[in-house]
Amino acid sequence: MLRERILNFVFAFGLLAVPLIAYVSDAPFVITLATKVAILALAGVGLNIALGLGGLISLGHAAFFGIGGYAMGILASHAQSYTLLTTWPFEIAGTKSMLIIWVVALASSGLAALIIGALSLRTSGAYFIMITLAFGQMLFFFAISWPAYGGEDGLPIYLRNGFPGLNTLDPIQFFTITYVILGLALFLSSRLSKSRFGLALQATRQNPERVEAVGMRPFNIRLTAFLISGMITGLAGALFADLNRFVSPSMFSWQTSGEIMVFVILGGVGRLYGPVAGAALFILLEHWLGGINDYWQFLLGLILLGVVLFARGGLIGTLVGREVAHD
């Protein structure tokens, strides 16, 4: 437990220190990389609630990531073209305000998580994996074939959205926003795991029959977990779109779902900081291996295979040892 806390501190501090050093030594590219790590880790924190605490193997979290991204893209594109989003039942204009975009991203990805969750959670095991994957793919094809917001080509946003009192185009300031949100999500995730809900969810993962026999419905508990999980990943999607100032259907792709899952597992399933460690490792590997070889994903695949077959606890699990977090 103690070693894991120390490691968590190292990751949290490291993710803050790297861009600060980069800021002082004027390396904006490194700041952007760190921002990417923070955002992808946030997506992983979302998935980890469903996957780590709830044992729900969702291969469709790209759905929420993409919805968050398009919430940003759609609102900002209307704002930059000065057109109304809709005139019926009342007039809704676009916006360039991050705060409003986040609320919309949370609400829309939450709604999607409720619908997809309510359908997928009627099943379990391998069915659940295939169904979540399929729903993600459904939104991918929808985004491609819906021409209003760029279709296959995606949707560029020329200026990053605004946050009161900050210059979001300054890399270090935008990084700060993502870092604070990641911190809040980690805090929430840590509190969740120890709460009444967390107790019920972890019990449902291990023994749903028993949970039902003491008066709680596993379906409701899992759906709540899926909802919270989807919303956090949706928020990450909105931030990711803002980082790139671009949204495209690829945010919905099965590769995205797979990568979010890889962050969680590379770091260590069910570990609070697993997604942070995993996303950092992934981005570092992308950077290093990508420098060595154009086909770096080939090497990534081999590394992943090695992790699954021989280092099942992920990075944190390997560093901490086999002890499992209880309490």
Add this chain to the structure above:
Amino acid sequence: MTLIIEQLLNGLQLGVMLFLMAAGLTLVFGVMGLINLAHGSLYMVGAFACAAVATATGSFWLGVIASLAAAAAAGAIVELVVIRRLYSRDHLDQVLATFALILVFSEGTRWLFGSFPLFLDVPAAFSGPVTLPGGIEYSRYRLAIIAAGLLIAVGLYALITKTRLGIRIRAGESDREMIAALGVDISKLYTIVFALGAALAGFAGALVGAIQSVQVGMGEPVLILAFVVVVIGGIGSVKGAFVGALLVGMTDTLGRFLLPVFFGTFMDPSSATSVGSALASMSIYILMALVLVAKPSGLYGDAI
């Protein structure tokens, strides 16, 4: 009318190809309890083997044989090296390891063949249209694909119900310890089943490769469609895979054809096309959702 029959045949063609994919998936799941994301990679391996050999030798048929051999060999090797370590693992490990295999296969193929798509010509004997009874012209090659797919479906049915191997496969589905107790070499059986599923996928890849381009990443969209098929049909059921595949093939093809027409009856043409095609792209997933609401374990699945 002619157009509708043509679309029905296209739907049937997509359906039988999906069946070839889904049959392997569902067998592997039913017998070994393994969820295999890398099944799409075997489809791609088949297509690339066929295209490479056909280009080198000038013979499509040698290419098809190569696709079967390459996919079966790739399947057997993957089973021996990686997959058999996963049978006792949970689904999460299986998903992750087979996801890793996709990366290895895709990037490995890109390394060998480059990023540009390969093209595979339809064999001369099957090029051009054929006139069906009633004067309808239809692609001879697609008709051959349908026939080949249906033949394989019949063959697979016979294999599973009539042969010793089939009896062992079915025994493996219902009771693993029992079959081991009967003295069947279970690890050999698993390798055979996996290679068989791989060969079916590779064969589908080769046949489809001649009407679409052969490129890295071609397998995964088909894999996800095959998942939809398996969910609709019920995991482990080859019959369910067949029915599900035809349903999905028809729904997708007819949806793309009919929905824009349907919206065109009360919308202006350009928005009818965009609304229609957007909805059509979701139609099979909506079908899957409906099946889930009615029968969560699929049309031919056991209760979960």
Add this chain to the structure above:
Amino acid sequence: MTDPVLSVRNISKSFGALKASDEVSIGLLPGEIHALIGPNGAGKSTLISQIAGGLRPDSGTVEFLGQDVTTLGTAARARMGLARSFQVSSVVPDFTVLQNVVLAVQGATGHWMGFLRPVMKATGLTEAAINFIDQVGLTGRYTIHAADLAHGERRKLEIAMALALSPKAFLLDEPMAGLGVEGTGEMTKLLDQLRHKAPILLVEHDMDAVFKLADRISVLVYGRVIATGSVDEIRTNSEVQRAYLGEEAVL
């Protein structure tokens, strides 16, 4: 005569051609231990599932506390105070003893929608849980993980979780299964105390325990209740002997 706490009326359940429950009627009176016995495959588990709410009967009704609960789910029945244990002991393996019982205490209230406050620091919940753990004799074992408990202790933990539901009736599926002589003795004593909290419907193979504890016994054979009565009535019932103990036993 008092009203039964739990009453099963004419329930039937078939799986294909197999009639697992055939017009079964059983009542559980306040304060009693009612044992349900029968050979393997008699349909005891199916009956328990229908009473607990996991299976819906094809026909007939289940009444609990004077209310028709036939269409209610397992969780709703549990919250009403129908507390069960499983044939194969069923606890949350990675949780401590205390966490397992806290889970049951929070389940009894149906209040799991707390997201931020640490549940194990909610003294109301943990104190109640400790009280139940002490009642089954697991004092001092609070922080042991359920997976590390001895088999008999896990059985007791299940009883503690059942107690947490403010039970109005217990549904215990073979609580003696796998316990040694000593364990069975302890469990018999525990169940004898439990009956003062709520009546027990007891499925059990251990006939010594059944004859020691039961006020009434029902015998289930091929999905039918062939006899219900006191221990002596059942012991001497020739139909029961024939069906349950085999032909030789009569001779």
